Amino acid sequence: MVRDDDAEVYRKHADDLVALATTLVGPSDASDVVAAAVARTIASSGWDRVEDRYAYWVRAVYNEAKSSYRSSMRRAAREDLVARRASTTSTDVETHPEVLEAMASLSMRQRSVVYLTYWRDLPVGEVAAVLDISDGSVRRHLARARSNLRRKLT
Amino acid sequence: MTGSDSLDGIIREALTDVVDRSPIPPDYERLLHMEQQRSRRPVLVVAGGAVAATAAAAVVFSGGGDDTPLSTANQPTEPDRTAQDCRAIADSLFDDETDALVYLPADNPLAEVDRVTAEIRSLPYVDSITLNDQDDVLDQFRQIMVNHPLADSATAEIMPSIVEVAGSGDRTLQALVGDLAGDGAVNKLLSRDDAVEDNVRTCIANADPTGTELVTTSTAPPMTTIPPPTMDALNAVQEAVSDVLPQFSTTLSVGPGPAIANRILTFEFSGNSPGLEGQPVESLVLDVYATGTFDATELSGLETLPTQAPERAWLGADDSDLRSVYFLGTTGTAIRVASSAPDSASLLPVDELVAAAANLASHPAVISLARDLHG
Numbered sequence: 395m396v397r398d399d400d401a402e403v404y405r406k407h408a409d410d411l412v413a414l415a416t417t418l419v420g421p422s423d424a425s426d427v428v429a430a431a432v433a434r435t436i437a438s439s440g441w442d443r444v445e446d447r448y449a450y451w452v453r454a455v456y457n458e459a460k461s462s463y464r465s466s467m468r469r470a471a472r473e474d475l476v477a478r479r480a481s482t483t484s485t486d487v488e489t490h491p492e493v494l495e496a497m498a499s500l501s502m503r504q505r506s507v508v509y510l511t512y513w514r515d516l517p518v519g520e521v522a523a524v525l526d527i528s529d530g531s532v533r534r535h536l537a538r539a540r541s542n543l544r545r546k547l548t
Numbered sequence: 549m550t551g552s553d554s555l556d557g558i559i560r561e562a563l564t565d566v567v568d569r570s571p572i573p574p575d576y577e578r579l580l581h582m583e584q585q586r587s588r589r590p591v592l593v594v595a596g597g598a599v600a601a602t603a604a605a606a607v608v609f610s611g612g613g614d615d616t617p618l619s620t621a622n623q624p625t626e627p628d629r630t631a632q633d634c635r636a637i638a639d640s641l642f643d644d645e646t647d648a649l650v651y652l653p654a655d656n657p658l659a660e661v662d663r664v665t666a667e668i669r670s671l672p673y674v675d676s677i678t679l680n681d682q683d684d685v686l687d688q689f690r691q692i693m694v695n696h697p698l699a700d701s702a703t704a705e706i707m708p709s710i711v712e713v714a715g716s717g718d719r720t721l722q723a724l725v726g727d728l729a730g731d732g733a734v735n736k737l738l739s740r741d742d743a744v745e746d747n748v749r750t751c752i753a754n755a756d757p758t759g760t761e762l763v764t765t766s767t768a769p770p771m772t773t774i775p776p777p778t779m780d781a782l783n784a785v786q787e788a789v790s791d792v793l794p795q796f797s798t799t800l801s802v803g804p805g806p807a808i809a810n811r812i813l814t815f816e817f818s819g820n821s822p823g824l825e826g827q828p829v830e831s832l833v834l835d836v837y838a839t840g841t842f843d844a845t846e847l848s849g850l851e852t853l854p855t856q857a858p859e860r861a862w863l864g865a866d867d868s869d870l871r872s873v874y875f876l877g878t879t880g881t882a883i884r885v886a887s888s889a890p891d892s893a894s895l896l897p898v899d900e901l902v903a904a905a906a907n908l909a910s911h912p913a914v915i916s917l918a919r920d921l922h923g
Contacts (some may be wrong), residue, residue, distance in 0.1 A: 401576045416570040417563070429574040436579070498660040499637075501687030512556070513563050524607035534678065538640055539554060547558050547645060 396436050404432060407448050411455055417509045418502055431458040449524040456506050456525070458485075460487035471488040504539035507532055541544070607619045634692075641688045643678060646712040647720035649743050650728065651735040654682065654706050660733040661709055667731075668859035670712055673723050678712040685710055692751045709733060784913035791909045 408428070415424035431454035444450045483544055497505065503525075509530075510521045523534045642649065652661055652670060661679070669677050680688065682704040689702060713720055719737045727735045738746070907912050 396580065404576050404579070409570070409575075410575045413567040413570045417566050421569040421571055425571045425574050426673060429579055431573075493565045497562060497566050499691075501691055503684065503687050508559065509563065512559050513567060530678075531684075533788045534643070540559070540638055543559055543562065544555055548555065 397442055400436055400480060403447050404451075410448075411435065411451055413513065414452060414509050415455050417457060417497065417505050417513075418456065427455055428459045431455045434458070442482065449526075452510075452524050454505075456502065459502060476529075493547070496543055499542055499546060500539050501535075504535050504542070507535040508539045508543075511536060602718055604915045634748050635744075637691055638747035640750060641691065641747065642743065644710055644716070645676070645714040646740045647717055648680070648713045648724055649738045649740060650711040650713060650724065651738070652709040652711065652733060653735045654708050656733050664728075664731065664733050667713055668713060668724070668728075671715075671723070671727060674713055674715040675718060677808065680710040680712065682707040682709055692747050700864045712740075717814055731903075785911075787919050788908060788913040792911070 411428045411432070417425040418424075419427055432451060435444075435450060435454050446519050489491050497508075500508065506525060507521060510516045510524060511518075516524065518529050518536075522529045525532070616856050650664070652664060656664075661681075667679060668674055685707040686702060686704045689707060693702075713724065716723065718739075721737060724737055728737065
């Protein structure tokens with residue numbers, strides 16, 4: 395059930411959700427993942443009872459990113475966005491292949507924890523709350539991610 | 549600046565590189581439009597119910613009947629790995645302090661997972677445990693199997709949960725075997741070292757699909773040419789196994805296992821009995837291979853048991869290690885039915901295994917899956 399202020403809340407977090415999706419699946423699929431995740435959540439019957447919409451969308455984006463098959467809805471979104479993507483995807487950003495390779499070596503969970511910790515600057519407890527996992531799991535995923543990144547980037 | 553500060557800075561810079569590539573977010577109005585289109589999908593009342601209705605609605609919505617998954621070529625991909633990379637990855641999956649791993653079947657109810665983890669935690673020789681839930685194990689699976697089609701198609705619900713146990717060093721595993729051997733909610737126990745070695749072998753076989761690092765005689769085509777199976781096909785085979793072997797649980801397992809070049813897919817099914825003489829329940833395994841795995845000349849030199857179809861051959865059969873290989877007609881694949889039980893005959897007599905494998909080899913669902921997998 396769509397709520398009156400959903401648009402406002404979405405626009406507040408949209409850049410962040412797309413950045414998370416980019417971290418999880420890369421830039422080409424990031425918009426599709428966010429579109430599918432948000433459309434699915436606002437259509438759900440329990441949406442009006444969700445208190446922390448940002449956290450819910452983060453988890454929805456995470457789940458959508460790791461979904462094994464892309465739905466027909468995402469295909470429709472993909473087709474709709476093709477034209478815009480051609481003109482909006484940044485082509486002049488300097489990227490470092492070794493950095494992308496290092497991030498790609500992390501698991502989805504590790505990437506989401508790294509993003510929330512280092513990009514959003516959330517403390518362990520808040521990362522755990524957003525992802526709905528334990529503090530210990532956050533520390534474990536973060537430790538493994540740091541270990542992997544240290545090996546790849548230093 | 550400390551080493552930790554330096555690493556933090558490097559990670560923030562790396563994230564900047566990644567996030568700078570973000571596209572613009574989708575418009576909210578577009579999302580609303582998507583949601584409204586979705587809610588207007590027709591609901592068909594037909595025999596067969598929700599599945600048929602959903603499939604029909606999907607066709608209407610997508611404008612076509614093609615349900616082939618879209619390419620994942622744009623996702624971040626892993627470059628070619630070396631054996632050293634594989635070892636580093638496999639070693640990173642489990643904590644350094646972990647002594648042993650307890651595997652819990654994919655179909656365990658959460659209450660059973662809670663019960664087993666609580667029981668392990670209470671054991672006097674256990675210092676700490678870490679539960680890797682099915683999502684965690686799927687992540688691990690994808691790290692080991694990166695670039696393999698199954699890395700995309702596998703889902704968390706078919707993964708086991710894994711409890712990492714830290715305690716009394718090398719004695720931990722032995723003690724756990726004694727305490728958990730009769731527990732039906734426990735699938736298997738491994739030392740950390742053995743689990744890492746299993747994963748290293750799987751990773752290398754995946755990174756080097758010709759298997760040259762493991763099987764020097766293999767000339768198999770790269771596994772990346774094999775498309776992922778659809779969940780419908782996997783479910784159909786799972787139902788076929790249920791039909792053929794009703795006395796077994798038929799959990800699909802595509803998790804890391806012993807690495808064998810050319811293996812495409814693994815079904816693992818466990819006996820519903822409480823176990824053999826106090827040992828954990830053993831399992832039978834149905835593997836689907838590209839036929840390049842099996843050398844016809846080698847097979848012809850082995851004992852062959854009488855079967856009805858000429859394309860079927862026994863690789864070997866005895867009470868300690870049942871193995872059968874069945875070529876699936878013209879599909880370019882073979883299935884192999886095997887048992888890891890030390891006393892397989894008490895789990896499934898030889899003649900019943902022969903019958904089961906023969907039935908599966910000629911089952912339309914298995915042949916259809918094999919064709920899907922091998923093009």
